[in-house]
Amino acid sequence: MAISNKIGLSSDEIRHGVAGALTVLKTWSITDQQILAILGARDLNELKNWVTGQVRNFPADLPHRIGLVSGIHAALRQRTRDNDHAAHWLGKPNASLEGKRPIDVMTGGNVIGLMLVRDHLRGGSSR
Template sequence: MTNFIEGTTKAAAIRTVMQILEDWQLSERETAAVLGMPSQAALQLANQNEAVELHDISAFDIRLGLILGIQQALSVRYGDQSRANSWVRSFDSAALFNGHRALDLMTGRGLAGLMLVRHFLRNDDLRSA
């Protein structure tokens, strides 16, 4: 089975995702949690100065795709990049979030949390269409 994202495309996806996480103003700990890796590995990935050992590459690739999908859905939903970026940290009354932030779900529930947020945004976009 091939990886979800390969080669130079993967390098570009990693750079893009790291920029998204920076735009979301995530701390090092939050970045590591969203990426599903130890803080030190996430910091190395952000700095791109050292090779990073990724233990479960397919799960990492899935996370990259989900983060890209979340950002795309937010961009469509809000149009304004500043509002799209701030939504991740905003408290939400939707049943899925129960007054918490999407960030709390993504950091606290790991891959499942990312999937839930992406699914929520996709379904919300479909309802709006």
């Protein structure tokens, strides 16, 4: 669901935000499909366009998704500095997330899953 850039972000701002999010996501040892779902990209070509700054349109919630990835990363880093441990935590069923793996909650297709994981890590709830 691409929209025109009505919030006034430059292609450089999108490029840098997406590049930063990708740097974090790659430390989590997740698949390209999971990355697409987390950032809300339709396919790898769209993601590549965001990274190279060749973007005129992007999902309205992309900046929010980037911020949530950053928040999840920061909260994970408070728990552990070990990327393997963080990746293990993301892939392990969690009773506080209805028995689902955090990565599955985050890749559910909308920002609410990202918010739930971030808030869980921070010790709060977004419900």
